[in-house]
Amino acid sequence: MLNFDLYLPTKLIFGIGSIERLGIEVKNIGKKALIVTGKRSSQENGILERVIKLLSKENIESVIFSKIESNPKNNIIDEGGEIARVEKCDFVIGLGGGSAMDSAKGIAVVAKEGGEIWDYVPDGLKIPKRITSALPIVEVPTLSASGSEANGGAVITNSRTKEKIFFRSYHLFPKISIIDPSLTITVPPEKTGEGGIDIICHVLDPYLTNIEPNTPLQERLQEAVILTVMENLPLAMKDGRNLEARANLAWCAVFAVSGFPNFGENAGFPMHSIEHPISGLYDIPHGRGLSALIPAFLETVLEINPKRLQQMGERIFKINESDKKKLAKETIKRMKEWLEEIGMFTKLRELGVKKDSFEKIAEDSIRISGMGRNYLSNFPQLNKEEIIKILKRAF
Amino acid sequence: MLNFDLYLPTKLIFGIGSIERLGIEVKNIGKKALIVTGKRSSQENGILERVIKLLSKENIESVIFSKIESNPKNNIIDEGGEIARVEKCDFVIGLGGGSAMDSAKGIAVVAKEGGEIWDYVPDGLKIPKRITSALPIVEVPTLSASGSEANGGAVITNSRTKEKIFFRSYHLFPKISIIDPSLTITVPPEKTGEGGIDIICHVLDPYLTNIEPNTPLQERLQEAVILTVMENLPLAMKDGRNLEARANLAWCAVFAVSGFPNFGENAGFPMHSIEHPISGLYDIPHGRGLSALIPAFLETVLEINPKRLQQMGERIFKINESDKKKLAKETIKRMKEWLEEIGMFTKLRELGVKKDSFEKIAEDSIRISGMGRNYLSNFPQLNKEEIIKILKRAF
Structure with missing residues (x-):
């Protein structure tokens, strides 16, 4: 067996109906959240509205960034990071599948550290900038797939070169992930x-x-x-x-x-x-x-x-x-x-x-x-x- | 499936020779450690000496508390807690099997919160005191058994009543555990x-x-x-x-x-x-x-x-x-x-x-x-x- 470190510092909250705990669980993290989500699905099926209500019940303000599509692009993430910064969001919630959750991670980096997300991505051509901090990340998966809710990695695609690249950092681990299987029942x-x-x-x-x-x-x-x-x-x-x-x-x-x-x-x-x-x-x-x-x-x-x-x-x-x-x-x-x-x-x-x-x-x-x-x-x-x-x- | 939270906030460092990283890994935790260990084995096989050297290399002072026997007793843990307090230890290292590692957890509680460890143990006769803090805990298993290196629980025996009881708290999770299989080769x-x-x-x-x-x-x-x-x-x-x-x-x-x-x-x-x-x-x-x-x-x-x-x-x-x-x-x-x-x-x-x-x-x-x-x-x-x-x- 090889030597390794295993460190999974995410509080994993699992179970049907566990989404109801969202507001109470995150209220110590901050007072204003950027919700990063997809263009359509989480809006259509009412989950986004529910999340906003749960946050508001604990006096947490929500800013919605719903421009995420599958294979999320660096320029959209940069845009989200800028919004989080301008809006002075305290933390980021990824609500959706891997694309939304990974985007939330990228946005958390850009919002905290500035620059562009691609600077931090190891594309094999440059030495990437080191991620030294990020806004606190909360993930709420609505699709069982990427596992972004339980790791410190993300995959982002360069809109210009089409390179799709995985990168990771300790700072990309979610603080909390709420894995509520009932949020996945509308997935076709x-x-x-x-x-x-x-x-x-x-x-x-x-x-x-x-x-x-x-x-x-x-x-x-x-x-x-x-x-x-x-x-x-x-x-x-x-x-x-x-x-x-x-x-x-x-x-x-x-x-x-x-x-x-x-x-x-x-x-x-x-x-x-x-x-x-x-x-x-x-x-x-x-x-x-x-x-x-x-x-x-x-x-x-x-x-x-x-x-x-x-x-x-x-x-x-x-x-x-x-x-x-x-x-x-x-x-x-x-x-x-x-x-x-x-x-x-x-x-x-x-x-x-x-x-x-x-x-x-x-x-x-x-x-x-x-x-x-x-x-x-x-x-x-x-x-x-x-x-x-x-x-x-x-x- | 039932609902649950899974939160394992311990940095698990695994591998043959990984004990060499001890000093560097813990130096941000504190400058003075109480090493909690057994009466004999870790002294006889040289591991204790090695641990002291690794700490000293990073200018971390060691206080040795080597009174732990199997089925560790509450009065010994209270004694260890008192020593950690008097000696102003910043953190506790459990070095040994489950007995030493569990004792380190108990000592970390007593040293930080005061009182006696049995106050915190749910013996079915009283409502136990709630553990609200503990000194940082580092575990170094020398026996593969209890898993105390990867959970927030401990088992302690009452020296008077002979009750042996499991208790747990978020504060009992080790900050770091170094799981070096080579430390177990002398176990008979x-x-x-x-x-x-x-x-x-x-x-x-x-x-x-x-x-x-x-x-x-x-x-x-x-x-x-x-x-x-x-x-x-x-x-x-x-x-x-x-x-x-x-x-x-x-x-x-x-x-x-x-x-x-x-x-x-x-x-x-x-x-x-x-x-x-x-x-x-x-x-x-x-x-x-x-x-x-x-x-x-x-x-x-x-x-x-x-x-x-x-x-x-x-x-x-x-x-x-x-x-x-x-x-x-x-x-x-x-x-x-x-x-x-x-x-x-x-x-x-x-x-x-x-x-x-x-x-x-x-x-x-x-x-x-x-x-x-x-x-x-x-x-x-x-x-x-x-x-x-x-x-x-x-x-």
């Missing part, structure tokens, strides 16, 4: 599915790429998340009002990024690293891009590190097959079938991705996520050619 | 085994008693801990210097009490609740008392809630048996066999426990852990008679 099946795929990939990425030989607890925790999402995602997609399934997905989203499932492993996030340039470039949903990549990446794993697929086959799909090669192949087949069953099997071409961008996608993913090396991930090591091979398979 | 096999049994029971207790119908992630996380301890405990008992096994146990100890494996469940800790009066009364090792109770408690579960044993049989012991009753029985048999194999199978009589104390043990466990009801745990509901039945079976 397709978006629910995309969120579930994101959760799975948060643990599947390190599961398939870890090269540390002795991390049995971590592997089992990853398997626990995969199995639980695979059970509950179809239920929530079929009946959005299935609160138990929604609750299980909401808690899986948190746990997946908590650090426990992967800290101590020597692993990468290749599917995430390849997907970010895709959704940055084509402005498609992250979970959709990931689901196109899963079967293609599994084929690469089969060539280079089939042991992982064998373990996955035995423990996730309970495949009883003594021929190890067949077992690994059957695992890929089952994964594909599951994606098909829930209507999440996708090809990149169906998402509008063009073949002539493969080179740029591969180069960007290595530049942005390769940590200065000319490949992604340790095992399989994915150089530009390998990444293009995955993209072709996923096409 | 027997003590290693007792620690492993404690870890297993931290998840097995809620696993067997949970009545919430829909907690699939939690159950899998509990199974992950049980499986990983069952794999690694024999290795560490056989070869104390097996650092990988030691590391896995150390991380299991942390994860077991992190909240993730059981929050959201409606479960009890009956084995812990019954064992505390036993080790309080007879001053025996907690893990030894637990291992005597496990097979006996499983028999009670078989009578009242066999489903749990069936799931355990399938997922932990991989038993292939379609007859559900046989499956549950076989699970108990396998658990016993495993305890025997690692030399941890015990009967209460071998620990010096007398039959004529069963009534008192049962009454104390209900008074202390029954939350005002006349039984322990929800399902199986354990009233006095049921507890005595378990004790007789374990005798």
Whole structure:
């Protein structure tokens, strides 16, 4: 096991109806909040109004910044930061999916530290500015997916270059997150599915790429998340009002990024690293891009590190097959079938991705996520050619 | 799933050699530390000396309080608190197993708030004083067991009444815990085994008693801990210097009490609740008392809630048996066999426990852990008679 620090200084408030505690929980943080939310959904379904009321009951003033769209852009975040500064907001509330929650984090930095958010983003071309402070952040997820409610990271897209980049800081951990599964019941099946795929990939990425030989607890925790999402995602997609399934997905989203499932492993996030340039470039949903990549990446794993697929086959799909090669192949087949069953099997071409961008996608993913090396991930090591091979398979 | 808050505000520093970071990590906490440790082991194996040196390198003064024995007593903790106050220590370092770490927590309270530690302990006879502050706490486990390094709880025994009671507060969370598996390599096999049994029971207790119908992630996380301890405990008992096994146990100890494996469940800790009066009364090792109770408690579960044993049989012991009753029985048999194999199978009589104390043990466990009801745990509901039945079976 590798050495690591695990520090999750967020108060996680979980449960159906827990949104009612919002005002009381945040009233010691400040008297004026910037609510960062999406253009449509949280307004349409009444959640935004409810949040404003809960704050106002505790004499907390709200300023609404509702310009967030999926794959949130740096210029919008800069604008939000400026508003928070001018309006003298004491703290920021992210209300929505990963886009709103990540934007809230970026806005909290810009509002407190000034400058532009892209200065702080490690784009592989410059040494980013260090985040030394941020306004207090509160997150209220309305989609089970990114886990932004339980980590110190955010993903932001450059509106000009289309680069979509993950960055992190201790100061980006929410002070408080209120994870109320009942806020997710209006999420439509397709978006629910995309969120579930994101959760799975948060643990599947390190599961398939870890090269540390002795991390049995971590592997089992990853398997626990995969199995639980695979059970509950179809239920929530079929009946959005299935609160138990929604609750299980909401808690899986948190746990997946908590650090426990992967800290101590020597692993990468290749599917995430390849997907970010895709959704940055084509402005498609992250979970959709990931689901196109899963079967293609599994084929690469089969060539280079089939042991992982064998373990996955035995423990996730309970495949009883003594021929190890067949077992690994059957695992890929089952994964594909599951994606098909829930209507999440996708090809990149169906998402509008063009073949002539493969080179740029591969180069960007290595530049942005390769940590200065000319490949992604340790095992399989994915150089530009390998990444293009995955993209072709996923096409 | 039940509603809950999960807040683990401890910086967990994990890894072989991580003790070297102690001085640098704590130097912002204060200039003078009270080191709370056991009478013998941490002095004999040189760890105490090393800790003092690491602190001194950062100009942190050390005061040593090395009077802690297993099942630490309230009067010793009061004494430690007085020393911390008189010596004007800025913070407290618990160095050792659960006894030293829990004592450090108690001392941190007494030093800051004054009074006697027993005032703060909910003994079922009085309304305890509320803990409103404590000196900053740093924990350095040298035994993988209690998980005191990753929670806000402590167990203290009353030297006069022999009551052994768990209490908790937000203020008892360590600021920092340094979990260095290399500090555990000198722990002898027997003590290693007792620690492993404690870890297993931290998840097995809620696993067997949970009545919430829909907690699939939690159950899998509990199974992950049980499986990983069952794999690694024999290795560490056989070869104390097996650092990988030691590391896995150390991380299991942390994860077991992190909240993730059981929050959201409606479960009890009956084995812990019954064992505390036993080790309080007879001053025996907690893990030894637990291992005597496990097979006996499983028999009670078989009578009242066999489903749990069936799931355990399938997922932990991989038993292939379609007859559900046989499956549950076989699970108990396998658990016993495993305890025997690692030399941890015990009967209460071998620990010096007398039959004529069963009534008192049962009454104390209900008074202390029954939350005002006349039984322990929800399902199986354990009233006095049921507890005595378990004790007789374990005798």
